[in-house]
Amino acid sequence: MHSLLTIAAIRRWKLFQMDMKNTFLNGDLEEEVYMKPPPRLNHPPTKFGFTSSPHDTALFICKTAQGMVFLFLYVDDMIITRDDVACVEELKQSLSQKFEMKDLGVLSYFLGLKVTSLDDGYLLSQVKYASNLVSKAELNDSNSVSTACKPNLKLIPIDGSPLSNPSRYQQLVGSLVYLTTTRPDIAYALHIVSQLMAAPHFTCYTAMLCIICYIKGTLFHGLHFSTNSSPVLRAYSDADWACDPSNHRSTTSYYLFLGNSLISWWSKKQTIPSHSLAEAEYIALGDITSKLLSLRWLLEDIGIP
Incomplete structure (x- = not known):
């Protein structure tokens, strides 16, 4: 996705989003069921002239006389981009004729990631997700810190008292992992606290909270994909x-x-x-x-x- 956003920014392409309705049915299925996929599922976007990239199976590419169309697909959410807006609209209509689709217009949110169109490119951020994570950790009233971890931080399995209930630590670290989609500045600190997931101790918990306090002070940080x-x-x-x-x-x-x-x-x-x-x-x-x-x-x- 990052590569596609960069190419779209460099070429000054607009990004569009569509959502496929009723991909999943509600309700829990308790019985064991054997199914044969309907014929339509044997023809993914390739039926519309797209080929799947062998190096990114979520990216589909259609080569036409006018240029190339790119479709990035994740389950039922998709991003469409190219230089010719009319061609994108034609593709939207073709998809809507085959599937029940919802046209979401210009891309703004995708899988919890906020995409902001700027004069000089695109900004990818997770402000809402990061804010919810701070609330989940109950750190709304805490002071922010200037770095994600202390210099030369090292965590040893026998250092500190073990946590009686490690599940909260594991949940918060798992939430931080998804935040690294737009926050490379916490990658190293998260690498440190992720090493003792099975048996974390109080020192690990303190280090993990330090990362979230850093996030609290940098909620609006993200990745900029420049046109220049x-x-x-x-x-x-x-x-x-x-x-x-x-x-x-x-x-x-x-x-x-x-x-x-x-x-x-x-x-x-x-x-x-x-x-x-x-x-x-x-x-x-x-x-x-x-x-x-x-x-x-x-x-x-x-x-x-």
């Missing part, structure tokens, strides 16, 4: 060395830009211990290279060499 850019991939990676106190594994972090827009990032512990900082850096370089190749192939699908 060119579709050129740039990647940066880094790694520490054996900084995990429990198993001495290193942590990889990388950031991927398409032009001036950040489209992908990662902060995760490496799967094996490294014998040196150089080895840890090479592992991080391998991770970012793999992701870079995947995005390069996706851009080729979109029509960007």
Whole structure:
């Protein structure tokens, strides 16, 4: 989705949204039922001339004499974009003839993500989601903090008293994970507090609340996809060395830009211990290279060499 928004911003395309009604029926089915999908389900958007990108199965592409049409599909929600608005309207009508659709007009909200159209691009944010998370953590009256975690934060399994009920900690950390869709600034701190999900202790809980207090003071932060850019991939990676106190594994972090827009990032512990900082850096370089190749192939699908 980030790549598509960046391309739409660079090419100054409008984004449209549609919703398919009654994709799911209400009610719990307690019986075991075997079903054969109806014939229509055997023909997804490919029936309308679209082909699924082999590098992102949620992205469908239709090549016409006038250009390319892009359809990003998630269950029953879809984003449609291209340079020719008339072609988009024609596609909307075709979809509405086959399915019961709701035309939501210009894209504003998608899967809880707010998309704001600006003069210089698009802003992707989760203000409402972040605000609800602060309320869920009961931190509305707490002071905000300037950073998501303390410098050199390390959590050890035996450090602190174990939580009697870890479910609340697990729920809040899970909510923070979805917030990283637009907030790369909390990725590393969240990586730290996610390591002890099975048996968190009070120190973990305090560190997790620090992230939410940081979110409280930065509710309106998000990702900006700029029009003043060119579709050129740039990647940066880094790694520490054996900084995990429990198993001495290193942590990889990388950031991927398409032009001036950040489209992908990662902060995760490496799967094996490294014998040196150089080895840890090479592992991080391998991770970012793999992701870079995947995005390069996706851009080729979109029509960007």
